[in-house]
Amino acid sequence: MNNRYFNLIGLASIIFSICSLIAFFPGAMTWDSLDQLRQARAGTYTDWQPPMMAFFWSLLLNLSDGPGAMLIFHFMLLWATSLTLFKWSIREGYRFGFLFLTLPIFPWIMNFQFTLWKDIGMAYSWGLSIAICIYFRGHKKFPVLAAALAIVLFLYGALVRSNSLSAGVFLMAFVCASIFNVNSIKSALGFMILGMMTIVLAHISVGALLTPKKANPVSYVLFDDVVALKLRGVDIPVSFLNAEEMEIIKHCEYLQVHEIGAAFCIPDEKFTAITIEHYAELKATWLTNIPQHFPTYAKFRLNAFINLIRSPSMVPYYYSEFSVKNKPFTISSGNREASAPKRLVEEYVTTSQNIIPDLFKPYTWIIISFGLVLAFYLSTNSQETSLWLLPLSGLSYMISYLPITPAADFRYAYWMCFIASLSLVIFLNIQSKKVIEHETINKL
Structure with missing residues (x-):
């Protein structure tokens, strides 16, 4: 040509x-x-x-x-x-x-x-x-x-x-x-x-x-991390989640498929309250428990990142948007x-x-x-x-998404x-x- x-x-x-x-x-x-x-x-x-x-x-x-x-x-x-x-x-x-x-x-x-x-x-x-x-x-x-x-x-x-x-x-x-x-x-x-x-x-x-x-956007990641530890058997008492809400999150289909996104498993107004009214407690809980249970946290974050980058055996996820x-x-x-x-x-x-x-x-x-x-x-x-x-x-x-993967969406790549x-x-x-x-x- x-x-x-x-x-x-x-x-x-x-x-x-x-x-x-x-x-x-x-x-x-x-x-x-x-x-x-x-x-x-x-x-x-x-x-x-x-x-x-x-x-x-x-x-x-x-x-x-x-x-x-x-x-x-x-x-x-x-x-x-x-x-x-x-x-x-x-x-x-x-x-x-x-x-x-x-x-x-x-x-x-x-x-x-x-x-x-x-x-x-x-x-x-x-x-x-x-x-x-x-x-x-x-x-x-x-x-x-x-x-x-x-x-x-x-x-x-x-x-x-x-x-x-x-x-x-x-x-x-x-x-x-x-x-x-x-x-x-x-x-x-x-x-x-x-x-x-x-x-x-x-x-x-x-x-x-x-x-x-201030809307405390880091709350989304902190909440995912705290919930991930709780779901993996770590005893973390918090005032912003009761046993019934944790049970709902535990059986949340979105979370089971994507490893992350616990905020999508509860009502929007509930998560908004956590990001504003309970942010100090959420942050303190994260700072206290993540270092103590770092191997569990690291494994969770690695799995979330692998889910984000997909693999030959996984189908693409949310690869387009035309709305x-x-x-x-x-x-x-x-x-x-x-x-x-x-x-x-x-x-x-x-x-x-x-x-x-x-x-x-x-x-x-x-x-x-x-x-x-x-x-x-x-x-x-x-x-x-x-x-x-x-x-x-x-x-x-x-690579910067390794500790902060928010979702499995292709948009982040x-x-x-x-x-x-x-x-x-x-x-x-x-x-x-x-x-x-x-x-x-x-x-x-």
């Missing part, structure tokens, strides 16, 4: 993506995104979700009183990433640049592409930050405006996810290495420390400026009836999952990411680029899947130059 056919594939991808955007406009939403939209409309925030996305959404509401502007923003980030890297590949003379144009329609990326989650905002803002760094790296002087935009996009992505630190330290190292055109382990370590400090200070600053109401709400976009609004184009996209993702289910399981992407770290680090074509930090960012992000896919396309393009050079030599 020549470049003409490659570019036709890229054009078809753009058309499919645009049609899909129209079919899902103004965006798919779940409880998380509905709650953030509610906060954006009210102008008051809680720290159950990082408040940055809700605050930014409040600004976008001036353009559209609903989720549509946020969906467009996410798509602008995604397509700016693809087009910037496509242009970079053309400039560098790479063969497979068209793959950057197909990135948005990879089924394991399209599966959550229309969902207005902070996971998506983080992935796409970081993707464009990376694309800017790759495009301008190698210039005699990195443009100031491009550097500023890359850093702003990085900070936005870091601020919309509470556990972004685990991935952000490596990504910050890549951004800085690109801007300052340095490449060494020593400089990477220094930039990682800088990234850690920057992300922590950014979260503290946003919290001080937006003053979100588009009716106006006025609240929990009680009901879902919009699916159109023919919307059903086509859903069928595309579902069929892909049926054909290649392992690409919808995090364990596969852990293996791919590890391989990419080694490939970039050892490749003579990319040793001077610090690109190995990109898949390492995804790996670190996924989205950053790893996205950056691994992006890194793989980058690697293929870089390696293609070697093939082109070899073909040129043979012709001579």
Whole structure:
């Protein structure tokens, strides 16, 4: 195939993506995104979700009183990433640049592409930050405006996810290495420390400026851990759970299947009371009992993590989300009836999952990411680029769920899947130059 056919594939991808955007406009939403939209409309925030996305959404509401502007923003980030890297590949003379144009329609990326989650905002803002760094790296002087935009996009992505630190330290190292055109382990370590400090200070600053109401989001994990010990025979007296409630939790089907999610086994108002009225007791109970029964706790957490990353014998879990709400976009609004184009996209993702289910399981992407770290680090074509930090960012992000796995949902692996896919396309393009050079030599 020549470049003409490659570019036709890229054009078809753009058309499919645009049609899909129209079919899902103004965006798919779940409880998380509905709650953030509610906060954006009210102008008051809680720290159950990082408040940055809700605050930014409040600004976008001036353009559209609903989720549509946020969906467009996410798509602008995604397509700016693809087009910037496509242009970079053309400039560098790479063969497979068209793959950057197909990135948005990879089924394991399209599966959550229309969902207005902070996971998506983080992935796409970081993707464009990376694309800017790759495009301008190698210039005699990195443009100031491009550097500023890359850093702003990085900070936005870091601020919309509470556990972004685990991935952000490596990504910050890549951004800085690109801007300052340095490449060494020593400089990477220094930039990682800088990234850690920057992300922590950014979260503290946003919290001080937006003053979100405390909702104690860590309660979800603490409650799971305490309940897990109690279910495994550890005698932990607490005032917020009686024997009848523990019996209900013990026979909860969701908990039996997923290892975690004890909060879903009791009424919402009950768990809300625990997070607010009994938080001090819950926290004290956790601090007292987890160290004393660490082997039991560690085994529980390991099982939960294994359930999250799935295995060849397990089916993918919650691998897509396409629920588009009716106006006025609240929990009680009901879902919009699916159109023919919307059903086509859903069928595309579902069929892909049926054909290649392992690409919808995090364990596969852990293996791919590890391989990419080694490939970039050892490749003579990319040793001077610090690109190995990109898949390492995804790996670190996924591993960070070992002590805090909230559910078995594929969404928690989205950053790893996205950056691994992006890194793989980058690697293929870089390696293609070697093939082109070899073909040129043979012709001579």
